[in-house]
Amino acid sequence: MYKEIPLEEALAILLNYTKPIGFDEVDIIDALGRVLYENVVAGFPLPPFDRSPLDGYAVMAEDTFTASKETPVLLKVSQNIFAGNMPSKPLIYGEAAAVATGAPLPAGTNAVIKIEDTQLVGDQVLIFSPLRPGDNYINKGDDVLEGEKILAKGMTITPAVIGLLASMGKKRVKVFKKPKVAVLTIGDELVGIDEPRLPGKIYNSNVYAISAQIAEAGGRAVPYRNTVDDRNHIAFLINDCLKENDMVITTGGVSVGKRDYVKESIQISGANTLFWKVNIKPGTPIVCGENNGRLIIGLSGNPAAAMITFYMLIRPVLQSISGTRQVALPDVTATMEESFNKKSKQRRMLRAKVCWKNGGYYAVPCGTQSPGALKSMLHCNALIDIPGGSGPLNIGEKVKAILLSPNYVS
């Protein structure tokens, strides 16, 4: 006999099985969205030399103190330095060096004047405005110091991280290995999207939606062809999947129907059952087993229920295995903009659209809340976490809204 357990307890059980599984070394161009497995210390400063931020003239500011439009200062142009070239000699009083944006500055320079405030006359230049030491001068190490720890293990790789790695001359980077997750969809009624859909049959959408959620959570989905309701065959497939993958997710066949075999198949496969049923609606009959530290998680076949329990229970597990530091989804207090008329005997995750307006978050339930209604997930960017035993929600009521992704809130 299994006891329905709270969501937090189920998550705590699963998080015991989230040891990272090593690292991959990838080209930085392929590293976007991955999680850094190494600390990165700057081997040299950025910029690596004192440089000009402007096209203009490198000068000694002291030479320009008296310069004005009416009484310009005349300096000899001693050299031309383009970006990528080194100065041929140091600067001395009375001289200027023509410099391009990004060019290294010659020793002796302490300021740069932009070309618009000068006029070239033969091999001399008229300076029309005064400079202070340090004006338009970028010091070596202005951005990054040599020996500075610029990137830390556990950071998600963003375009800026990739840029920094490249500016350090790093072509390859160590990233947490993505867990390989097998997706096994179960049900006599299922057909693949490349097969004819005979009467009574439905297309297998879970394999696609769940695989996409796995990718979004930092895993590598390994979709299997849907399988029929056969307890021994499901047990065989679970074991087969475990040979090649770090985790198995199944959908369908977890409730109390005559052909709901997943609980039994987990046992036949030799795995230990960790729990069956979590106090959350939709998705209550979720079942979880473990074999040699690898999880087998059986989700409801109902497409919306499966997606919601994935967000609440599997996403944090995959993120944790793939090295991401922030595991919990953020939640905000939102005001109900429409009512929700049902009572919630069990804890309920209500699909909703949350938006920010007039200085606060507002929530509108997303249409039908039936566990099989997939379209209601379309505009859903949040789940309203309604405690068990709650009455209907009224307009204006404050609720806890779990944001599925901050990027989804408009």
Ligand SMILES: Nc1nc2c(c(=O)[nH]1)N[C@H]1C(S)=C(S)[C@@H](COP(=O)(O)OP(=O)(O)OC[C@H]3O[C@@H](n4cnc5c(N)ncnc54)[C@H](O)[C@@H]3O)O[C@H]1N2
């Ligand atoms: N007598 C009871 N019946 C049910 C109970 C209960 O407590 N007593 N629990 C209900 C709850 S809650 C849920 S949730 C569902 C869970 O059902 P199963 O996980 O066993 O899923 P199935 O029956 O296999 O399928 C449910 C539904 O989803 C469709 N489905 C299944 N797989 C897919 C797929 N890959 N792609 C798209 N759609 C899929 C399936 O055809 C069914 O319509 O049980 C309740 N019943």
Ligand code: MOO
């Ligand atoms: O738990 Mo289920 O409410 O039908 O998805």
